Amino acid sequence: MRLAPVVLCLGVLFAAPLVEAATTTYSVRNRRIEPNQPLAVALQEAGLPPEQVSVVISALEGVFDFRKSRVGDQFRLVLREGELDFFDYRQSAVDEWQVRRDGDRFVGSKRSIEVEKQVAVVSLEVSSSLYEAALAAGEDPLIGMVLADVFAWDIDFYRDVRRGDRARAVVEKFLSKGRFLRYGEVLAASYQGESVGQKRVFRYELPDGKPSFFQEDGASARKAFLKSPLKYAHVTSTFGSRFHPVLQYVKAHNGVDYAASVGTPVWAVADGTVTLAANTGAGGNTVCLRHSNGFETCYLHLSRFGQGVRAGARVSQKQVIALSGNTGRSTGPHLHYALKRNGHYVNPLNQNFPRTEPLPKSLLADFRAKVAPLAQQLDAVSVAQASAGD
Template sequence: MRHLRYSKSGHLMREQRRAAQRPSRETLVRAGVIVAAVTLPTLVALVAPRRDQRPLAPAAAPSGQVLAALPPPARPEPPPAPAAPPPPELERVEARLADGEALSTALQRSGVGADDTSDLVRALKDHVDMRGLRAGASFSVVWRPLVTGARELVRVELRTLSGEGVPRTVLVEREPAPITQPEVGARFLTRHHDAPIETKVEGLSGAVRSSLYQSMLEAGEEAVLVNKFVDVFAWNVDFYRQTQRGDEWRVVVEKRYAGGRFLGYGKVLAAEYVNAGSAHRGFLFDAADGMHAGTYDEEGNALQRTFLKNPMEIARVTSSYGMRFHPVLGKNKQHQGVDYGAPTGTPVWSVADGVVKEARFSSTAGNMIVVQHMNGITTEYFHLSKFADGIKAGARVKQKQPIGLVGNTGTSTGSHLHFGMLRAGSHVDPAKQKFPNARPIPKEYRDELQRFIAPLLAQLQALDRA
C-alpha cells in the first residue's frame, strides 16, 4: 500500500487543480441565461395550444343527461332611489259673474293679480265676446301652492256660449318662461272646445183657441217656429184673416241641440193645417238628382205660387181693405190696401218677382216703394222707416226679398205697413186675389216623391189631435 504524502505545497497544488475544475461565477451566469432561453419557450409551448390545435371540447354528458349551464354570478342590486315627494295638490276656486260685473273684476275678486288679469283678458278676446258675457257665467281659477307659502296661477276655465249659442269651454293655461330667455316671462295659451251639435226630428201638434201664434207658444215652442210654419202655407192660407178657433196644426221639424241646450229650429220637413175642416199639407222634397226641390202636397202639386199672401212675417191686421174712418183726416174714406201693425224695423219683403218702379219719399205715404210685377199687377209698400240696400227705381227683386223696414213716416199715427195692390191700374183687395200655383213636379219624379213623403205622412197622422 502506497502512502501518499502531502506536503504543504502539495495541498496547495490540489486546491488549485480543484479550483481550475470548478466553473467560475461568470460561467454559471452565462449557463443560466442559456438554459432559460432554451427552457422558457419549451414550457410555453407545452402549456399554450398550438395555432393548428383546437381547444379541448368539454366532456360529453352521459346519454340522456343535459348539462346545465352555470348561471352568471349575480350582480348586487343597486340601492333604491329615494322616493320623490308627491306634487302639491292644486287648489281650485269656482266663481260666477255677478250682475253687471266685468270679467276682469270677477277674476281679481277670485284672487288673480292685476297683471295676470290683464294678460288673461287679452288672451280671451279671440275666443269670447266679452260684451256678451252675462251674469251667472261660471269660471274656475286653478292655483299651485309653492313651498314659500305663496301660490302660482296655473289656469282659468271659462264656461260661456258661442255666437250661435253653443256651450263653449275656454281654457287659458300659463306657459312658463323659456329657460334660455327668462326675461320674457310667462305667457298664457288659450284654446276652446264647443259642445257637439245634434239635430233631432220631432213631431208637434196643437189646436188654435185664439191664434196660431198663441197656440204654438202654449205648446212650449218659440215664435220662430210660427213663422217657419206659416212660410209653408204662405201662398195658400192667409193666417191674418182665415184662422178660426178649433183649427189644428201638426208639424215635423228639425231641432238643434248642443250640450242639452236647445239652439233653434232647422227645416220644416212636413206640416199640416186644418182650417175650417179643410186640410192643407206640405212636404219638403229634394229629388235625388237635385233637379227638383220645393214644397209639395201629396199629389205633387207645388205649394208655391207666383204671389205670397202677405208681405211680412205674421203680424196683426190693424185695418182691412174698404171703406173706413180715417184716423188723421177724421172722415170716412176708402182704404186702398191693408195695414199691418208691427214694430219699427220689422223687415218687409216683395210678394213676388218684379222691378222697382218707385222708391222715394212722399208727404202722405212717407218712404214708399212701388213694385211692378207680371200680368199687369203692381204692389205698394208705404210708411217705411228705411229702404233696403240696393232698392231704387229699376232694381230687380225676387219673391220674399227684403225691400225695406216698417216705420211711421208720412201721414201715419203709429208704426205700421200699408200694403196695396193694383190690377191694370186699379186698386183691388189683396186678400181676395187668386194666383196660379207653380208647376207641379214632373211625372217621372212622382214615384220618388211618394216614397219620400210616406213616412212623413204617417208621422203627421200619428200625432195626437189636441
C-alpha cells in the same frame, strides 16, 4: 289633546309632523258685453290687468272673430290667486269659446258641443194665437215662424188664423244633452183652418239638390205671389186686439192696412225690381216693386228700408225689403199695402195667383215613395187626437 300620527319604519318610531294643507284662493267674475263695448274693454272693466287682457285676446286670435261679439254675450273669468286661470265666452248654447292655462302659456279654442238631430211631430191647436198655441203645446214659439214660412203662399198668418185652427208638422229638432236648441227643416206640414180650409205640403229635394214644397199630388206649394206682405213675427196678442177692426178694410184709398208694431219685417211678395224707395210725404217711407205680368206692389208708412233696397235693385220673393212703421200721414203703427195690375189698383185679398210648375211626371213615383211615411206621421197625430177626444 291631539296626538301626532307616527310612522313605523325599520323598527324605529318617528314622529310625523303636522302639516296644514295650503289653501288656494279662486274668484269668479261673470259679466255681459255692454253696448259699444269691445271685448278688451269689457275685460278691463271686469278688473283684469292689462297684461292679462292681452293674453286672452292673443289666445283667441284666429279662433274667435271679435267683430261678431254682440251685446248680451256672456263671459266668465276664473282667477287663481288673482292671476287668470280660465276664460269662458258664450254666445249661445252651441257657440262657446275658452282660454285655458297650459303650463306657462294660454291656449284658446272653441268648445266642442255634441248636437243631436231628432225628427218629431209637433201638433198645435189655436185658442188665441199661433204663438200661444206653441207655448201651450210645450214648443218653442219659433215653430210659428217656421210654419208661417212654409205656408206663406196660402195663409196670411196676420188675418187668416181663427180659434180652433189646427197645425201639425214633421220637423227636425236639434238638441244638446236633451235641451232643445232650434228647429231644422220642416219635412211635412198640415194646416186645418176655418177660413183657409185644409192645407198639406211636403218637402222634396229636386235632382239639382234644391228643396221645395209640394202638395200630395205633386202640385207645387209655391205661387208667384205670397199671401201676405208681412213676414210673420211673434204675434202674442189675442184675436180681439191682434188686428184693429177699423183698419181691416179695402176702400177707395186703394189698399189694405195691416196693424203691425213698428219694426215688423216686411217682405217682397214676389220677385221684382225696386222702382221707388223714398219718403213720399203722406205715404211716409215707401217702397214700390215692379213684377212680371204687369203687377206692381207698394208698401207705405215704413220705419226704414232693407239693406240694398233702392231704385233699380232686384229683390227676391220673401226678401225683407223694409220694416213697418208709422211715418207719413198715419194714425198709428201699420203697413199700407197696395197692388196694381196694368196700372190699375186691384184688391190684394181676392187675387188667386197660379202655382209654379208641378213636379215632372218622371219624379212622381220617387216623390210619393218618400212622402208616404211623412203622410203617415201627420195622420198618426190626427188619430191620437181623435182618440183623446173620445
